[in-house]
Amino acid sequence: AQSVAQPEDQVNVAEGNPLTVKCTYSVSGNPYLFWYVQYPNRGLQFLLKYITGDNLVKGSYGFEAEFNKSQTSFHLKKPSALVSDSALYFCAVRGSGTYKYIFGTGTRLKVLA
């Protein structure tokens, strides 16, 4: 069965510092991995995805994520956090043999000025 875990309910980071939001997954077959962000009073927005190829993928707003097959992880990163990055972040996975997307429970990122 497919699953995705976001082990941290909340991550606090000071503005200007690097941030990491963690995601681990379990699927049959090859994983397709996604990050979405939900800003207050706004809908979910796509950030980036990993389908195949380079393990480091770059996305919107300066975010990037690294696919690590041996650790079954897809952590979201940004070198320098902004206060405006404060939002709810969701990791999602889909296995290569299915159409079904599974979303994690979300991690609230708070960037402190």
Next chain:
Amino acid sequence: EAGVAQSPRYKIIEKRQSVAFWCNPISGHATLYWYQQILGQGPKLLIQFQNNGVVDDSQLPKDRFSAERLKGVDSTLKIQPAKLEDSAVYLCASSRGSGRDLNEQFFGPGTRLTVL
């Protein structure tokens, strides 16, 4: 381009009543998704259409939930009868492709359902 439209934005009903939600995806998007997001949880996929065919409905409680996408464009999701545990935000999303569509999903604003 216009985004994914959903209506109503809010709905309050009593248990055992029926309710329907409407979604109009981005023009030209072949794939349409309905998700249920309970407070404090991530979105849970209920049903996925490609054009007007269902490609996944494994998590749809079929005894009370139904969905259709006539003509492969807009879609309705119905709950009949509603239970207290159906209180959630119902999200509609669409994506461009078909087949093994791995394109980004564009989400609507959601419909917040409260069942009393």
